Amino acid sequence: MIPMVNLKAQYAEIREEVEQGLAETIARCSFILGPNVQAFERECAEYLGVKHAIGVASGTDALHLSLLAEGIGAGDEVITTAFTFIATAEAIKYVGARPVFVDIDPKTFNISPEAIEQAITPLTKAVMPVHLFGQPADLTAIAGLCEKHNLKLIEDCCQSFGASINGKQTGSIGHAAGFSFFPSKNLGAFGDGGLVVTNSDQAAETLQMLHNHGSKVRYYHDIIGYNSRLDEMQAVILRAKLKRIDQYNRARRxxxxxYSELLGDLPLATPYEDGLGVHVYHQYTLLCDRRDEVMKALQDQQIACAVYYPVPLHQQNAFKEECAGVTLPVTEDIACRCLSLPICSSIEDHTIKEIAGVIRGVLSA
Structure with a gap:
C-alpha cells in the first residue's frame, strides 16, 4: 500500500544518529527537561528567529498555553477558522474563551482577513489564524488588523514548521505561536510533542511556569500550571530531524x-500558492467535484488518501451552542470537495506518477 506518509523511509536515513542519541540518553538517565530538550529549544529559537522556544507535550498544549500566556480567558472572543483540526478551537475553549468561526479564502483555504475584520466585536481579544496544510496565512493583513484593534495574534503553526512569509518563519510574527510534532508533521517526533514560541520575555517566563506545574524553582509553585513537558527522548529524534528540515520541506515542495504538473489539465483544482510566503505542503490538498469516485479508485489500488476536514468545526456537535445558525459558505463548499494525496519527503516520482495516473483514469473517463 502507498501510505499518506512513509515514516519508515525517513527513519532509515537518521537511524544511526537517533539510536546513538537515545542510547546516550538512557545511559545518562536524564529523562525530564534534560540536555536534549534544552538544546532543541535553543536550536528551534535560532531556526525560527524568535527569542524564546519552550517545549511542551503536544501541539494542542502549545496552543492552549499560548492563549493563557497572552492573558486570554473567560468572556473573551477569539476569531479563528472552522476549517482546521479541532485542537485549534479546543484550546480556545480550554481557557474559557469563545471561538468565533469565520470563513476562508477559496484558493488558499486559510482564514480570510476580510472575514476577520467583519467579526471583530468589543469582546474580541485575539485572532488565531492557522497556516493550513503548510501554507502561511496572510499575516501581513491579519497583523495589521490586530494592531489596529489592539488584539493578540496567536499563530497556529501546527502544520507549518519551516514555512515563511517575506523571509520570516511562521511563528515569529505573532505575539505567540504553537507548533505540533505529531509523527506525520513536517518535523515529527515518534509520539506527541509540541513547542510554544514568543518574542515576549514576560510571556516566556509565564510559559516556563505553565508547562512545569507553575514552578520556576523546584517545589516552589507561583501559579497553577500543567504537566506539559517535551520528552527528552522525543527531543533526541527532533534534533536529528531539525538539521534536515529544509531538505525535507524542499522535497515536499x-x-x-x-503532482500539480501531472494533474493540472484535469477538471480539479490543484493547491494554490499565493506568493505571500513559502508553502511547505504538510498536506497536498486538491478540490474535485468527483471526489468520492477518485477516492474509491485510489483505495481500490491500495493508495491512501484522506479528507481534511470532512466536517467543519462550526458544524461539529462540540460547538453547536455557540454556532447555532452560523453558516460559512466557502468553508462548507471546500469541505465537500477537498481531497489530500500522499506526500512526504521520501515520496518518489514514480509513486506520484502512479497516483496521478489513477486520478486521470477516473476524470478522463
Missing amino acids: RAAHL
Missing part, C-alpha cells in the same frame, strides 16, 4: 509541484 518538489513532490507537490510534480
Whole structure:
C-alpha cells in the first residue's frame, strides 16, 4: 500500500544518529527537561528567529498555553477558522474563551482577513489564524488588523514548521505561536510533542511556569500550571530531524509541484500558492467535484488518501451552542470537495506518477 506518509523511509536515513542519541540518553538517565530538550529549544529559537522556544507535550498544549500566556480567558472572543483540526478551537475553549468561526479564502483555504475584520466585536481579544496544510496565512493583513484593534495574534503553526512569509518563519510574527510534532508533521517526533514560541520575555517566563506545574524553582509553585513537558527522548529524534528540515520541506515542495504538473489539465483544482510566503505542503490538498469516485479508485489500488476536514468545526456537535445558525459558505463548499494525496519527503516520482495516473483514469473517463 502507498501510505499518506512513509515514516519508515525517513527513519532509515537518521537511524544511526537517533539510536546513538537515545542510547546516550538512557545511559545518562536524564529523562525530564534534560540536555536534549534544552538544546532543541535553543536550536528551534535560532531556526525560527524568535527569542524564546519552550517545549511542551503536544501541539494542542502549545496552543492552549499560548492563549493563557497572552492573558486570554473567560468572556473573551477569539476569531479563528472552522476549517482546521479541532485542537485549534479546543484550546480556545480550554481557557474559557469563545471561538468565533469565520470563513476562508477559496484558493488558499486559510482564514480570510476580510472575514476577520467583519467579526471583530468589543469582546474580541485575539485572532488565531492557522497556516493550513503548510501554507502561511496572510499575516501581513491579519497583523495589521490586530494592531489596529489592539488584539493578540496567536499563530497556529501546527502544520507549518519551516514555512515563511517575506523571509520570516511562521511563528515569529505573532505575539505567540504553537507548533505540533505529531509523527506525520513536517518535523515529527515518534509520539506527541509540541513547542510554544514568543518574542515576549514576560510571556516566556509565564510559559516556563505553565508547562512545569507553575514552578520556576523546584517545589516552589507561583501559579497553577500543567504537566506539559517535551520528552527528552522525543527531543533526541527532533534534533536529528531539525538539521534536515529544509531538505525535507524542499522535497515536499518538489513532490507537490510534480503532482500539480501531472494533474493540472484535469477538471480539479490543484493547491494554490499565493506568493505571500513559502508553502511547505504538510498536506497536498486538491478540490474535485468527483471526489468520492477518485477516492474509491485510489483505495481500490491500495493508495491512501484522506479528507481534511470532512466536517467543519462550526458544524461539529462540540460547538453547536455557540454556532447555532452560523453558516460559512466557502468553508462548507471546500469541505465537500477537498481531497489530500500522499506526500512526504521520501515520496518518489514514480509513486506520484502512479497516483496521478489513477486520478486521470477516473476524470478522463
